[in-house]
Amino acid sequence: MNASANAGVLSHSGSDANAHANAQKTQQYSAFYVHKHLYGIDVQSVQEVVKPMPVTPVPHAPPYVIGLINLRGQIATAVGLLELFETGKKSTPDMMNIICNIEGNLISLMVDEIGDVLEMTRTDFEETPATVPVAVARLLEGVFKTKDALMSVVSIEKVAAEIGIKKKS
Amino acid sequence: MQIADGVLKEFIAEFNEMLERMGLGLSSPDSHRDPVELVRSIYRDIHTIKGNAMMFGLPLTGRLTHAIENLLDLLRQKKTPLSPELVTQLLGGLDYLQQISLSLSQHKHEPQIESAINQSVASFEAFYLRLNASETAVPTGASEPQPNIAAAVAAPASSPSAEAVQPNIERVAAKSNAEEGIQETIRVNVQVLDNIMNMVGELVLVKNQMQQRVKNLHEEDVQISQRLSVITSELQTEVMKTRMQPVGNVLNKFHRICRDLASELKKDISLEILGAETELDRALLEAIRDPLMHIVRNSIDHGIETPEERRRHQKPGQGKVSISAFHEGGQVIIQISDNGKGIDVERVRKKALEKGLITGDKPLTEKNILDLVFHPGFSTAEKISNVSGRGVGMDVVKTNIEKIGGTVELESKAGQGTVTTLRIPLTLAIIPALIIACQNQAFAIPQGRIVELIQIDPSTSEMHLESIEGSPFIRLRGLLIPIIPLQDLFSKTKPFSGGSRPVQTSNEYGILSIVILSSEGSTFGAIVDDIYDSTDIVVKPLGSGLDAVKLFSGATILGDGSIALTIDVTGIAEQANIKNRAKGQTEQKISAETMRLRDSTDYLVVELSEAGQYALPLSTVHRLEKIAIRDIQMSGEFKVCLYRDAILPIFSLSKILGYKEERDDVDASVIVLSRKGRLYGLRVAGILDIMTSDAEIDPTVSQRREICGGFIQNTEVYTIIDPFAVLDNCHPGADGGIAAPDDPAAEQARKVQRKKRRILLAEDSRFFRNQITHFLQDSGYTVVAAEDGLKAFNILKSSEGKSFDLLLSDIEMPNMTGLELAEAVRAEPGAKTLPMLAITSRYAANDIARGAKAGFDQYLEKLNRDELIKHIDASLGVVA
Structure with missing residues (x-):
């Protein structure tokens, strides 16, 4: 997937002109760390953040499905970003869970560490650099330049598509 | 008019509901926000009632509603505002409908008010004509309908004048009745019910979790928890009921x-x-x-x-x-x-x-x-x-x-x-399930799929796990049941391939717990680590991203808050490839009955160093083993290995048949044969399959004694090996190694005695007839063979019949079966004491019972030569 296609997915920017018009608008992102990198996810799609939970493994599931989590009686699918990003590392049960509700499907993204909610301005947004490994880039919307780091924006839609959640049209 | 109760009730409930709605709308038309919509809604209701009435064959209701509908249609089209006269007219009509509804619910038929209805219909038609003629021509006829209605209602009664007030009374009565009706049934949006159902499901789960936790708490807490538990269960039952509908x-x-x-x-x-x-x-x-x-x-x-x-x-x-x-x-x-x-x-x-x-x-x-x-x-x-x-x-x-x-x-x-x-x-939402453990994880198996539970304790159980090329199976009441170790099936790292490693038991005593499951006509067993409990589970969908996992149909939350995956029995059958195998199994089952007629035999199919398929009668096989090459040693000229604390001689089947010896790999596949209580090993290049065949056996394919024939199944040619002949050949004194030599003198003495005995053999399969005749003659007996039961019976009835000392008969034969033969023989005077032995390739306990009833003294296995001769000897008093 190439970088320009990624940019097109951004929720509020259909074209470059639009992007410019929205330049001053800010958007909030839930920041987290995976594999020592800073990532963010649209705060709108995050239902809650929960502490490490017991995970019930599902035999024969794809490697990135770590298992199922009992979230107060609801069953959420725990998705390991380490595996999804093909880092070669394995998620462990002591990781934090970012619970996202995608069209009624509960997904828990397993991450190393939870950061703050960051407010980002569109002017700081860039397309995903071509050098980012495809395994990661295919799931990103783009990158925000912050003062001291880069925050890659994980597209929950792309993650959903990747793990086979069909969009209800 | 005959309407089923449930349907009628439903119809009346809806009828009353609509009457009430219309009555309310008409009584206070001004308060209605949108008069046009009010007319439309009343029109819809009347139309529905009309449709239902036509369907249920209610002529009065039908005619009246038709007339009302016509009038309303006019109103609807011309958007005429509801004049008070019109309202009165309509309410009059509703009163009649109410009366009908009351009669329907009490007597299950329309009231006897035909003439009244006719008048009412006429008044509606008149109104319709008037309105149609001129939209504004209402004023003069304003009060007209009223008396009409009074008269109309009075009409059915004997004295009209006395009961002119009837409609009002009826209306009140009907109204109160309708109110009662509302208390009995209300219509609830299905979605609401589903939501309630889901939430009760959640509540059950929370309750279960709660129960787990309060165990160690104060008594009062336990009591509260118990009450919660009781109430939850009752609530669950009640909510389940809301979803129940009469078929x-x-x-x-x-x-x-x-x-x-x-x-x-x-x-x-x-x-x-x-x-x-x-x-x-x-x-x-x-x-x-x-x-x-x-x-x-x-x-x-x-x-x-x-x-x-x-x-x-x-x-x-x-x-x-x-x-x-x-x-x-x-x-x-x-x-x-x-x-x-x-x-x-x-x-x-x-x-x-x-x-x-x-x-x-x-x-x-x-x-x-x-x-x-x-x-x-x-x-x-x-x-x-x-x-x-x-x-x-x-x-x-x-x-x-x-x-x-x-x-x-x-x-x-x-x-x-x-x-x-x-x-x-009864219901889908909550299903009874068996909770089992596999590698410290709990799984739920729907009870409906479970045939039975089996425990195999190697120290006591007669049943044991056998395997063909590492694929385990058990024999359950004469059927081969393939066994899947769930642990292997679930293992992520190694995709299931039939499993070539020994089955492991997590249990320290080596006790195996097997759940026998059935899926789409095939039966198989799953080895589990432990069987926990039988419980009702609330099945939830598996969750996103797991569509491709066919092993599980959902997940449920157990009492301790942990998640148990619900095993999809069909899914695991597919995953373990049982389905394909099972297909063969069902086909076999289809013709199982007929196969008995044609004498089917189970064969073990093996591979030798030479191309081709070789089959050994399964009844001759004692066990199948894999023996590490390094454990095989030379003892004199023979290869032997230590097997169950004894020396097992191992012969190469390929070599005996004149082919080159099997290549040494890590392991050797060895067929263990038992002969005269001694064990022998026959090494083969590979063990391929177990099959059942009823194909005609051609004994002429080879002159070699070790090959007793060939048959064709599914276009493949199989060569049948007589393993005992192989042992004879490779080892003239085949009794070295473990076996102790039989006393030749005693055998000689028996042979002499056997010479004088005559055996009549009834067997329709040429192959078995020849084989049995051959080895009985070998041992010294005189044998006369008949091709079916009838022929054998005729021989017995003939002059030479008296000379036979024993009847040996197959069971499944054309013309006269073995059972019929036995009955016929026992019915003959003078043959009441003739020893009769049944021989068959497979038999179960009830076969034996049937055989005994027909008159057979014993049931024996066809190709088990030694057993056969031993029993014949015993029956005829042949001793050493």
Whole structure:
């Protein structure tokens, strides 16, 4: 997937002109760390953040499905970003869970560490650099330049598509 | 007019509801925000009532509502505001409707007020004409309808004047009744019910978790928790009830369908519905609607004959289809039976042949043929009609019913009719399940799929796990049941491939827990680490991203808050490749009955160093082993290994047959044979399969003594090896190694005695006849062989009959079976004491019982030469 296609997915920017018009608008992102990198996810799609939970493994599931989590009686699918990003590392049960509700499907993204909610301005947004490994880039919307780091924006839609959640049209 | 209670009740409830709604709207039209919409809504309600009335055959209601509808239609079209006169007129009409509704609920028929209704209808028509003539021509006739109504209502009563006030009273009475009706039933949005259901499901889970936690707490807490538990269970039951609907809701619609279809097909059919009040979860009810429809259509179209045809067969001209629903064993049974011509088994068979569903060479039982009806794409309708024969057939019925955990059975008697039985679980949302453990993780298996639980304790159990090339199986009541170690199946790292490593037990005593499961006609066992508990579970969908995982159908939350995956039995069967194997198994099952007639034998198929398929009669095989090459040592000229604390001589089967010896790998596949209580090993290049064949055996394929024949199955040629002849050959004194030599002198003494004994052998298979004759003669006996029971019986009855000392008979034979033969022989005077032994390739306990009843002294295995001779010796008093 190439970088320009990624940019097109951004929720509020259909074209470059639009992007410019929205330049001053800010958007909030839930920041987290995976594999020592800073990532963010649209705060709108995050239902809650929960502490490490017991995970019930599902035999024969794809490697990135770590298992199922009992979230107060609801069953959420725990998705390991380490595996999804093909880092070669394995998620462990002591990781934090970012619970996202995608069209009624509960997904828990397993991450190393939870950061703050960051407010980002569109002017700081860039397309995903071509050098980012495809395994990661295919799931990103783009990158925000912050003062001291880069925050890659994980597209929950792309993650959903990747793990086979069909969009209800 | 005969309307089923449930339907009528539903109709009345709706009727009252609409009356109330209309009454309310009309009584205060000004308060209504949108008068036009008010008229429309009343129009809709009246229209609905009219439709229902027509359907239920309520003529008065129909006529009245038709008249009201016409008037309302005018209002609707011209958007005339509701004048007070109009309202009065309409309310008058509603009063009559109310009266009808009351009578319907009390007496189940319309009240005797025909003339009153006629007058009311007339007044509506007059009003209609007036309005139609001029939209504004209302004022003068304003008060006119009122007296009309009074008169109309009074009409049915004997003295009109005395009861002129009737309508008001009736209205009040009906109203209070309607209010009561509201308390009895209310209509609730299905979505709301579903939400409540889900939440109760959650509540059950929370309760379960709570119970786990309070165990260690204060007594009071425990009590509260117990109360919570009781209330939750009751709530759950009650909520489940809200989802229950009488099957009549679906069944009663068939009256109409039946009538229409029957007239279309020019048939005379009465439909009888029994147990319409039986309740079923509405989701299930929805799911069985189409299958039921299909079956009923089938009965009408294929089952019931035309009146002429029926009369020709001395049947009443009117055919009967009856549907009965009832509870049985926690399931709802729905039976659809007709007294039509039944299923033409011969036509089904021909059709199946035509479509290539079966091959003509195997005779099938009637039941087998009936089952073919469920085969995809099977339809026997000769011409494609509007009614059936559209290619969607009973297979769809079966699939849909099985999807909801039910079963379909078909029974048919030619000329007498067909009975289709559906078994449906009561509800889907909560299912009973068995919780098992595999690698410290809990899984749930739906009880409906479980056949039985088996524990194998190697120290006590007679049953043990056997394996073919590492694929384990057990023998359960004469059937080979493939076994899947769940642990292997679930292991992520190693995809399941039949598992070539030894089965591990997590249990320190080596006790195996096996759950025997059934899926789409095949039966297999799953080895689990532990069996926990049987419990009701609330099944939730598996969750996103796991669509591709076919092993599980969902997940549930257990009492301790942990998640248990629900095992999809069909899924694991597919994953473990049971399905393909099972297909063969079912095909075998189909013809199992017929195969007995043709003497089937189980064979172990092995691979040798030379190309080709080699088969050994399975009955001769003691065990199958894999022995590490490094454990095999030379002892003199023989290869031996330590086996169960004894020395096992190992011979190469390839070498004995004149081929080159098997290549040394890591392991050697060894067939362990038991002969005269001693064990021998035959090494082969590989163990391929176990198969059952009833193919004709050609004994002439080889002159070698070790090869007793060949047969063809599925275009493959198999060479049958006589393993005992192999042992004789490779080892003239084959009794070295473990075996102790038999006393030659004693054997000689027995041989001399045997010479004087004559044995009559009845056996239809040439191969077995030759084999048995051969080894009996070898041992010294004189043998006369007959090709079937009848021939044997004739020989016995002939002059030489008296000279026989023993009858040895196969069971399944043409012309006269072994059992018939035994009975016939026992009935002969003078043959009452003739020793009779039954020989067969397979037998179970009930076979033995049947044989004993017919007169056989014993049941023996055909190819077990030593056993056979030992028993014959014993019967004839041959001693060393």
